[in-house]
Amino acid sequence: MLKITAARVIVTCPGRNFVTLKIETSDGVYGIGDATLNGRELAVASYLNDHVIPCLIGRDAHQIEDIWQFLYKGAYWRRGPVTMSAIAAVDMALWDIKAKVANLPLYQLLGGACRTGVMVYGHANGASIEETLDNAAVYAEQGYKAIRLQSGVPGLKTVYGVSKDRFFYEPADADLPSESVWSTEKYLRSVPPLFEAARDKLGWDVHLLHDVHHRLTPIEAGRLGKDLEPYRPFWMEDATPAENQANFRLIRQHTTTPLAVGEIFNSIWDCKQLIEEQLIDYIRATVVHAGGITHLRRVAAFADLYGVRTGCHGATDLSPVCMAAALHFDLSIPNFGIQEYMRHTPETDAVFPHAYSFDDGLLHPGEAPGLGVDIDEVLAAKYPYSRAYLPVARREDGSMHDW
Numbered sequence: 001m002l003k004i005t006a007a008r009v010i011v012t013c014p015g016r017n018f019v020t021l022k023i024e025t026s027d028g029v030y031g032i033g034d035a036t037l038n039g040r041e042l043a044v045a046s047y048l049n050d051h052v053i054p055c056l057i058g059r060d061a062h063q064i065e066d067i068w069q070f071l072y073k074g075a076y077w078r079r080g081p082v083t084m085s086a087i088a089a090v091d092m093a094l095w096d097i098k099a100k101v102a103n104l105p106l107y108q109l110l111g112g113a114c115r116t117g118v119m120v121y122g123h124a125n126g127a128s129i130e131e132t133l134d135n136a137a138v139y140a141e142q143g144y145k146a147i148r149l150q151s152g153v154p155g156l157k158t159v160y161g162v163s164k165d166r167f168f169y170e171p172a173d174a175d176l177p178s179e180s181v182w183s184t185e186k187y188l189r190s191v192p193p194l195f196e197a198a199r200d201k202l203g204w205d206v207h208l209l210h211d212v213h214h215r216l217t218p219i220e221a222g223r224l225g226k227d228l229e230p231y232r233p234f235w236m237e238d239a240t241p242a243e244n245q246a247n248f249r250l251i252r253q254h255t256t257t258p259l260a261v262g263e264i265f266n267s268i269w270d271c272k273q274l275i276e277e278q279l280i281d282y283i284r285a286t287v288v289h290a291g292g293i294t295h296l297r298r299v300a301a302f303a304d305l306y307g308v309r310t311g312c313h314g315a316t317d318l319s320p321v322c323m324a325a326a327l328h329f330d331l332s333i334p335n336f337g338i339q340e341y342m343r344h345t346p347e348t349d350a351v352f353p354h355a356y357s358f359d360d361g362l363l364h365p366g367e368a369p370g371l372g373v374d375i376d377e378v379l380a381a382k383y384p385y386s387r388a389y390l391p392v393a394r395r396e397d398g399s400m401h402d403w
């Protein structure tokens, strides 16, 4: 038995907030897990500190599945982003420990590598089509095989996903939610010309992606998908809110543009119908928000039965710990599709030294035992938590919009 002797939550803000769980064991091996829930970080820290850690002490760190089931079923209150992010952090830390004890990089315990590397997509954005495509060209030069395109919308002051910085992009932008104005009509007019210009400038050998950020109704999404078909996008992401999974039937009826959804999902139940009815092509659930490696493997195995591939969320609010876990997962599953990769700032990378590396459009988790990522606690302590919220969107008449 490898006894869990201690566990603690580390909150740090090297440019943005991250919550990390560290679990220690009787023979000195420790593991870490990401528990960051953007804009709601301290809720997960409290769930871990007040309700999960007391139940972990004394348990066998090797019993990953049993501990997962205990935390999921034992709480009585199931699912939800706070609970599932907390369980995910425990799960990641325990896999880290198991792989360190085995002296193997985690992907070896998950069945070994199915591919040489993990294809990632980067974010190109800009205020205008021209600026967006100039930035996209830089990604293409760096070897990226896939690029997400988001551009400013004529007539709208700001658009979510279009950053002020060229390469670093921060979703949580203020200590109280900032508000932006949204117009579906203006947006829908702006995307097809972006993709038309992109194919002219970048050619057809690079995958192009787009994130709608849940802002359309199903029929509007069907129309956008259809308008984009001539430019062969790799996917249209989060086309409409997905609480009602049947919404995607309507989109499917109208377009062959591949559909991706799921960055806010936290369990297999959020995507069961979407997958079973083959209403989507890519599932974007992540290690940190969907119950860890143990649960995400279950989602992926289920998706594989229906020809649905993975496309894990990988924005900057998912820490390098989650990114490392995602890469071991991506490398080892048969139905991997693509991995989102927004680079972290040098401050973040210094707090989380890691073995993963980028080469010619592919990321690789590296060969270090475990997840291959650590936390420098001394450095982390220099960056205290700083409250930050995601923005909200209102329509031109002032009413709240989905985002």
Ligand SMILES: O=C(O)[C@@H](O)[C@@H](O)[C@H](O)[C@H](O)CO
Residues within 6 Å of the ligand: 038, 171, 211, 213, 263, 313, 314, 315, 316, 317, 340, 390
């Ligand atoms: O696809 C994406 O990366 C976005 O949707 C994210 O920026 C997302 O909004 C943030 O990660 C939310 O925390």
Ligand SMILES: [Mg+2]
Residues within 6 Å of the ligand: 211, 213, 237, 238, 263
């Ligand atoms: Mg997204």
